[in-house]
Amino acid sequence: MFQTWHIPKDRVHVILRDNASTRWNSTYYMLRSLLEQKRALGVYAADFELPATFTSSQWDLIESTTLLLEPFEELTKEICSSTASAADVIPSVLVLKRLLAKDAAADHGVKTTKATSLEAVSKRFADIEKEPLYSLATIIDPRYKDKFYSEDAVKIETHRQLLRLITKASQRDPNQEAEASNTGPPAEKVPRPGSFSSMFGEILAEETPRQAHTDTPAGPAPSEMIVYLSEPPIPRSASPLAFWKTNERFPDLAKVARAYLSAPCTSVESERLFSAASNIVGEHRNRLMIEKAEMLLFIKKNLPMMLLNKSNTS
Template sequence: MLQSILEQKRALSVYAADHNLPATVTANQWTLMERTAEVLAPFEELTRDVSKETATAADVIPAITALRRVLSREQTTDQGVRTMKSTLLEAVETCFAEVEKVPVYSIATLVDPRYKDRYFTKSDNLSLAKESLIQEMMKIEESRAANKEPEAAEPVSKAPRQEARSSLGSALDEILEECQSGAQSVSKTSADVQMQIYLSEQTIPRKNNPLDFWKTHATQFPSLAAIVTKSLCAPCTSVDSERLFSVMSNILDEKRNQFSPEKLEMLIFLKKTKKNKTKNIHFILKP
């Protein structure tokens, strides 16, 4: 709303001057609106990021950590909005105080090659997340040992990080640069070895798909790859699932209501997964 008003600043000012309006927006108020929109911009960016189809539970902890940094950073343009920034930061701290302790988010963050262990703000929470991850890996290894599944290994390929332009993206990159992995402790189990080697490697660019990384490194980190199939498939919001209702309403309506449940499900699947969505519809609708 504020951005829309600011875009029409010149038009509104000219209209107010031509029509002698009794109340107009002062220069100080325009400045205050600009600063308010600047403070709220990271929230909009975060909301859009976590609402994407590709967003997973791994995006929650890094996004909150970056948001905290943006709000806690003092700038020369904070005059007039300093109290609002502190109030927003306090609200974020209150709402997400325990997010790093939730295994759904912490484990997903660790196994995401874009984030790994770089975005945990407290060492205790990071240690707890690593313990939970190792426990999950040991369960998988015990199950594989019972089934006598072989494990192979291959070298890790490194990729440079991408620089972000937005304020929230810049904060994410800053945290990566500051939180490089330190000296690793002596490992005792296969799960420890896999986790320490994986975490010691450089993160991949945030624009990359983490699942592509695991397609090529699943044999090197088999236990971690097994956890990825459970952790990185969990969305961080219900936005995308709610979009399915809109997709269904566009396919099934009053004038087109004779689809069987199976055909309707196939069409929705194509709509959500196929880039060329109309290409394969005739295969589904064949008699």
């Protein structure tokens, strides 16, 4: 009924020693696996009369630790995806700080760790909202817009920067009117309460008084920005690139989106590219010409997107 295994005592210290601090996710997966096999481990300990097992308080501590690390693991997976961009940085940091600052019943035994993690995140990303790359990418992402800035001063300054970019990108006729797209956003999945994804919904649901757009020059560009920000954000499961590709109402904003939604927020994709190259050129395939290796690598990374675009247009 249960699959059991035995780890020799002389291997325990090796496992703990190899679990480097930078590999915290392996600790999380280990603790989560322990919780999943809690019943099996209890049966195994009773059948073989093990000299030491986890106590009830230790099991509670393991569960509290996994709940504390769960948002970090979920965030890591999201920002390491191929669709992640610079727009995900500020909202993710704000959500993570909200979760760490929120008191929960499962904090027993990990309150100090939680407070230390909050302090470390706040210190590391203290000036992230002041970086134009991240602030402009966030506001131009239709999933977030201007809902995830912690200070009104940062929001107003981002509005001004976006206005300057729109005015610079505006090259169309002021009397030109674009037709709205009739395609609606996909249905949003309901996240588990208290999870990393649910906190996004809580922040978006907060009613905040919209700041008046002072010093707004006349013309079509500011009108685009006002209409764009007045509409509700699209679901997080929707693609912001698809939104700007199909939406024809904001042509000048789309130009800004093409410039700021293209930057990834991590180096994971480039590292995956290096890994893919090592699979193409290996020990038993080391005489490929450079040009052919580049062509194979290009096909491997771009063929799925080409097939997806073909299926969407057909």
